[in-house]
Amino acid sequence: xxxxxxxxxxxxxxxxxVCRTRRAIVLVYCGxxxxxxxxxGEVHTVSASFAIPSxxxxxxxxxxxxxxxxxxxxxxxxRDGYACQYCGRETRELTLDHVVPRSQGGGHSWExxxxxxxxxxxxxxxxxxxxxxMKLLNEPRAPRGFGYHVPLHYFCSHIEWQxxxxxxxxxxxxxxxxxxxxxxxx
Numbered sequence: 001x002x003x004x005x006x007x008x009x010x011x012x013x014x015x016x017x018v019c020r021t022r023r024a025i026v027l028v029y030c031g032x033x034x035x036x037x038x039x040x041g042e043v044h045t046v047s048a049s050f051a052i053p054s055x056x057x058x059x060x061x062x063x064x065x066x067x068x069x070x071x072x073x074x075x076x077x078x079r080d081g082y083a084c085q086y087c088g089r090e091t092r093e094l095t096l097d098h099v100v101p102r103s104q105g106g107g108h109s110w111e112x113x114x115x116x117x118x119x120x121x122x123x124x125x126x127x128x129x130x131x132x133x134m135k136l137l138n139e140p141r142a143p144r145g146f147g148y149h150v151p152l153h154y155f156c157s158h159i160e161w162q163x164x165x166x167x168x169x170x171x172x173x174x175x176x177x178x179x180x181x182x183x184x185x186x
Contacts, residue, residue, distance in 0.1 A: 006053050007161045009036065011061040015164060024053045033058050037160045054160050069143050071108065077115050079143045084117040086124070086134050091117055099140060101126045110142035 006024035010016040019027075025043065027033035029050070038051035069075055073096055083090045085097075097116035100106030103126050114136065116124070124132045
């Protein structure tokens with residue numbers, strides 16, 4: 001239970017980060033955060049007991065700069081909804097495809113990488129979609145939103161988190177914590 005995730009809210013109750021229970025207890029104990037939700041019982045030491053937090057709120061506002069999402073396979077699949085961008089088939093067996101192949105000068109960027117099923121990727125080969133007579137269903141672009149998102153399964157198992165998170169589109173099936181998700185540095 002000491003490694004369970006805890007939602008960290010900024011002073012204005014906006015989602016700020018996710019940290020582990022141990023770090024959350026230390027933040028509360030040091031007065032840097034306050035307990036908002038404690039639905040997990042208690043942790044006992046020799047001389048004290050501490051509520052195991054599910055949601056904490058920082059006592060001082062911490063500015064969080066915008067972070068661009070890293071271009072990774074999983075992030076591309078999440079952006080594309082785990083669907084092939086050529087045929088639209090939803091599958092977990094996807095590959096990355098460079099719209100303009102790297103051999104033809106295409107870069108490795110959000111605007112040039114899409115999810116493709118193995119069949120469509122083989123059919124397209126080292127050609128552009130126009131050369132292969134294929135059409136992209138969606139124009140590739142960098143995902144919007146802040147630089148990390150919280151796994152959907154956290155919201156299934158931590159119902160108390162839902163009332164603090166207003167940006168439901170960021171919480172998608174199969175998502176995971178990415179980007180700057182380290183413990184809150186105060």
